[in-house]
Amino acid sequence: MNIETVIYSYTTICCGMIVFNILCSVYHVFQERRILRYGYRLEVLMRDGVRRTILNETLEANDLNGLGKRLKNTDQLVAFDRVMQQLLEENESAARRYLLALEPMFEILCSHYRTGEGVETAYYCYLLGRYFKGIRKMPPKIGDFLRGRLYSASLYCRQNAIGAISAIGDQASLLEGLMILNRRPGSYHDKSISEALLPFGGDRAALLEGLWLHFEGYDQPMQLAILNYIRLSGGGCDPQMLGFLDDETADTELRLAAIRYFGRYPNAEAKSRLIKLLSDFRYERWEYAAVSATSLAAYSGHDVVEALKAALYSRDWYVRYNASASLERMGLDAEQLSDVLSGSDRYAREILQYRLDTRRARQSQMTEPEEVLVYD
Amino acid sequence: MIEAAKLFLSAINILFIVYLLGYMTFLFVSVVSGVNELYEGRKRAHLHNYLHEDLYLPVSIIIPAYNERVVIESSVRSLLELDYKIYEIIIVDDGSTDGMADHLVELFNMKQINRPIRLQIACKPIDAIYESMSTAIPLTLIRKENGGKADALNVGINAARYPFFVSIDADSILETEALKKVAQSVLESDNVIAAGGAVRPANNLTIHKGRLVRPTMPKNVLACMQVLEFDRSFLASRIFLDRFNANMIISGAFGLFKKDVVIAAGGFEVNTVGEDMEIVMKLHNFCITQDIPYKIKYVPEAVCWTQMPTTLRDLTKQRRRWHLGLFQSMYKYRHMLLRPGAGFTSWVSYLYYLLYELFSPFIELLGIAATLLAIAVGLINWQFMLLFYGIYVAFGWAMSLTAFFSRIHAVNLHVTGGDVCKALLVSLIESTGLRFILMLVRAMAFWGYKKKRLQWSKVNRQKVNIR
Numbered sequence: 144m145n146i147e148t149v150i151y152s153y154t155t156i157c158c159g160m161i162v163f164n165i166l167c168s169v170y171h172v173f174q175e176r177r178i179l180r181y182g183y184r185l186e187v188l189m190r191d192g193v194r195r196t197i198l199n200e201t202l203e204a205n206d207l208n209g210l211g212k213r214l215k216n217t218d219q220l221v222a223f224d225r226v227m228q229q230l231l232e233e234n235e236s237a238a239r240r241y242l243l244a245l246e247p248m249f250e251i252l253c254s255h256y257r258t259g260e261g262v263e264t265a266y267y268c269y270l271l272g273r274y275f276k277g278i279r280k281m282p283p284k285i286g287d288f289l290r291g292r293l294y295s296a297s298l299y300c301r302q303n304a305i306g307a308i309s310a311i312g313d314q315a316s317l318l319e320g321l322m323i324l325n326r327r328p329g330s331y332h333d334k335s336i337s338e339a340l341l342p343f344g345g346d347r348a349a350l351l352e353g354l355w356l357h358f359e360g361y362d363q364p365m366q367l368a369i370l371n372y373i374r375l376s377g378g379g380c381d382p383q384m385l386g387f388l389d390d391e392t393a394d395t396e397l398r399l400a401a402i403r404y405f406g407r408y409p410n411a412e413a414k415s416r417l418i419k420l421l422s423d424f425r426y427e428r429w430e431y432a433a434v435s436a437t438s439l440a441a442y443s444g445h446d447v448v449e450a451l452k453a454a455l456y457s458r459d460w461y462v463r464y465n466a467s468a469s470l471e472r473m474g475l476d477a478e479q480l481s482d483v484l485s486g487s488d489r490y491a492r493e494i495l496q497y498r499l500d501t502r503r504a505r506q507s508q509m510t511e512p513e514e515v516l517v518y519d
Numbered sequence: 520m521i522e523a524a525k526l527f528l529s530a531i532n533i534l535f536i537v538y539l540l541g542y543m544t545f546l547f548v549s550v551v552s553g554v555n556e557l558y559e560g561r562k563r564a565h566l567h568n569y570l571h572e573d574l575y576l577p578v579s580i581i582i583p584a585y586n587e588r589v590v591i592e593s594s595v596r597s598l599l600e601l602d603y604k605i606y607e608i609i610i611v612d613d614g615s616t617d618g619m620a621d622h623l624v625e626l627f628n629m630k631q632i633n634r635p636i637r638l639q640i641a642c643k644p645i646d647a648i649y650e651s652m653s654t655a656i657p658l659t660l661i662r663k664e665n666g667g668k669a670d671a672l673n674v675g676i677n678a679a680r681y682p683f684f685v686s687i688d689a690d691s692i693l694e695t696e697a698l699k700k701v702a703q704s705v706l707e708s709d710n711v712i713a714a715g716g717a718v719r720p721a722n723n724l725t726i727h728k729g730r731l732v733r734p735t736m737p738k739n740v741l742a743c744m745q746v747l748e749f750d751r752s753f754l755a756s757r758i759f760l761d762r763f764n765a766n767m768i769i770s771g772a773f774g775l776f777k778k779d780v781v782i783a784a785g786g787f788e789v790n791t792v793g794e795d796m797e798i799v800m801k802l803h804n805f806c807i808t809q810d811i812p813y814k815i816k817y818v819p820e821a822v823c824w825t826q827m828p829t830t831l832r833d834l835t836k837q838r839r840r841w842h843l844g845l846f847q848s849m850y851k852y853r854h855m856l857l858r859p860g861a862g863f864t865s866w867v868s869y870l871y872y873l874l875y876e877l878f879s880p881f882i883e884l885l886g887i888a889a890t891l892l893a894i895a896v897g898l899i900n901w902q903f904m905l906l907f908y909g910i911y912v913a914f915g916w917a918m919s920l921t922a923f924f925s926r927i928h929a930v931n932l933h934v935t936g937g938d939v940c941k942a943l944l945v946s947l948i949e950s951t952g953l954r955f956i957l958m959l960v961r962a963m964a965f966w967g968y969k970k971k972r973l974q975w976s977k978v979n980r981q982k983v984n985i986r
Binding site: 147149150151153154156157158160161163164165167168171217221261262263265266269297298299300302303332334335338460464490493494496497500501504505507 | 568570635637706708709910911913917924927
């Protein structure tokens with residue numbers, strides 16, 4: 144093969160790609176119109192379904208089959224979702240009952256999307272989570288399908304599947320799902336698990352009970368995700384969190400999560416422990432001290448103030464920085480902090496002065512509002 | 520003599536055929552790969568294949584600026600409108616002489632404050648720090664002695680509160696969702712230490728509520744050519760190299776970095792004009808040497824708009840600086856070439872930048888010299904030469920247009936028929952004219968290198984319209 148042939152071939156393929164791109168652009172223009180057209184047709188069918196559901200009439204098997212066949216097409220599924228969104232906004236309870244009546248159809252569709260492309264499967268998982276949110280009892284075939292997607296190579300598929308399981312609100316399924324993910328190291332980010340847990344549509348107390356029951360069986364990233372979920376979703380686990388504060392052998396990140404928890408949910412028993420952690424000036428303990436300094440802003444008392452003031456002299460910059468922020472948040476004035484401000488430690492003085500100046504500047508600007516965010 | 524010339528020209532022929540074939544193959548494979556990735560990206564976004572919107576990382580946005588009074592307001596105002604939950608903006612004024620800092624202080628009602636800063640990376644002294652308490656997003660201005668862009672970035676890193684920072688140019692405008700999109704790459708993998716967004720050229724911009732109003736092809740021909748060039752370059756190499764974690768550059772206009780890794784690696788190098796490439800090569804080198812698992816990502820969905828030079832004079836200045844920066848970085852990390860255990864970065868990416876970026880102007884000049892020699896000794900095959908040149912131009916043209924159209928359909932950009940005609944025409948001019956001018960500029964980049972190596976480049980800025 145000579146050089147010209149190779150270059151001709153490449154150029155031909157490039158021209159093919161240009162044509163492909165132009166066709167794609169045209170396709171996308173028509174795709175939107177097609178989705179709108181599908182939406183008009185589906186709306187008639189779906190509104191009729193909602194009406195029947197309100198009247199306690201059963202849906203025709205033919206209608207269900209017909210709808211199921213249509214929704215195997217992704218554009219039809221997008222159109223269905225848009226109409227459903229509208230119906231949910233108009234009359235949520237009726238639309239939800241209609242969706243429950245469509246459950247057998249969605250179960251059949253699971254077998255179609257099980258074999259589909261990752262992107263489309265992930266979308267279907269996302270829709271299942273939205274449509275069956277809060278039903279609390281996982282439909283068996285949908286449960287099998289969603290749990291199966293947790294093994295997917297696609298991150299989005301896994302994320303949408305665990306999100307759907309959580310939204311449906313069946314704690315047994317969710318615990319099983321978490322265990323599946325836990326068995327696949329590196330398949331998730333602790334933040335993404337916390338976020339997936341937040342919209343849990345079931346009994347939170349029962350979920351917490353299950354999570355603590357299985358807690359030791361999870362790896363550290365999953366444990367961290369669970370602790371952060373508890374902190375972000377309303378607390379209620381003080382005894383367990385106190386256990387982490389006391390357990391010197393526990394993982395550092397888990398202990399730090401517990402310290403943050405008590406910054407959000409003040410607890411009398413935690414206060415003395417946090418002060419102790421803050422007052423530990425050993426270099427290797429700086430993370431505990433720094434996070435405790437922040438959490439202690441939620442507490443009051445002479446002992447807290449004194450501990451935070453002492454922390455201003457810490458060798459660690461972050462401990463000093465967080466302690467000064469907490470003292471400022473607690474609303475102490477220059478007089479109450481005069482011992483530090485007139486002290487000989489320049490670093491402690493400067494960091495505290497910065498906080499007080501910041502507060503003063505903020506207060507002075509509150510009286511003269513500045514509309515910097517407005518575009519005119 | 521003639522025999523020697525014949526022998527020389529035969530060797531040059533073989534060299535060029537191998538060189539061009541290698542280049543075209545790389546370009547071809549990477550464009551096909553890039554087109555596929557963009558197409559998949561669009562499909563993912565359409566079908567809700569992205570991480571939950573409430574996921575976020577606290578991010579510090581650092582804007583190093585020198586004499587950017589004309590554009591700084593629009594840049595800051597657009598950043599204040601980003602669709603992101605928790606971030607701060609730090610502007611580092613590197614000793615501007617155009618009154619930029621005073622302008623900002625007045626605009627955003629900033630107050631001077633004695634904020635202690637932990638100097639984890641050495642930098643020039645800080646003169647003053649101002650903060651605005653009235654903006655919803657924390658806004659800090661740091662005035663410092665002039666020390667160059669890298670030094671200004673290092674000051675910003677020292678002042679940054681959050682574990683990740685974004686560096687952006689003062690003349691750049693981020694799309695409202697750009698920060699969210701680039702930060703998602705970190706949530707997709709714990710090992711991501713840096714991520715770059717797509718940089719798109721745009722002049723004569725109008726911004727409404729942080730969003731660009733109908734960005735189209737610029738009126739200026741040079742800017743148009745750069746639109747095509749950027750599309751080709753981002754599509755051709757960055758998306759492809761990203762698949763192998765082998766990107767060696769994150770544009771200075773928009774990049775996200777993990778702060779502690781950058782600090783551990785020593786921060787931005789002040790003795791280079793190409794700090795954006797240097798930092799990425801430094802991070803590669805640092806992580807490989809320290810055996811740290813890492814990823815450096817390219818996120819084409821995260822878009823940053825930046826102003827392009829509109830005069831040949833400004834353009835040549837910019838390209839000269841880029842080529843010098845490329846040389847400095849590649850020379851400094853020369854041990855990364857064909858380094859055992861360094862994978863694709865060392866064996867393909869470094870080699871590509873060396874042969875097809877750093878050496879390319881010299882190789883092209885050699886080609887011109889050889890052609891002149893062939894004409895002089897009467898050994899030129901005009902028919903073959905013209906055919907070869909024609910095919911080369913057609914190939915470049917096809918590549919530019921492929922990248923242009925891919926970007927349009929994949930990122931859902933709106934273009935008019937006029938824009939398409941302009942692209943068709945300008946891509947032809949670019950591959951036949953501008954390319955050769957820039958080749959000469961790059962070949963002569965080292966003239967006056969010592970004298971101007973640490974200066975900020977002075978490019979005429981256009982004011983951005985804010986509605």
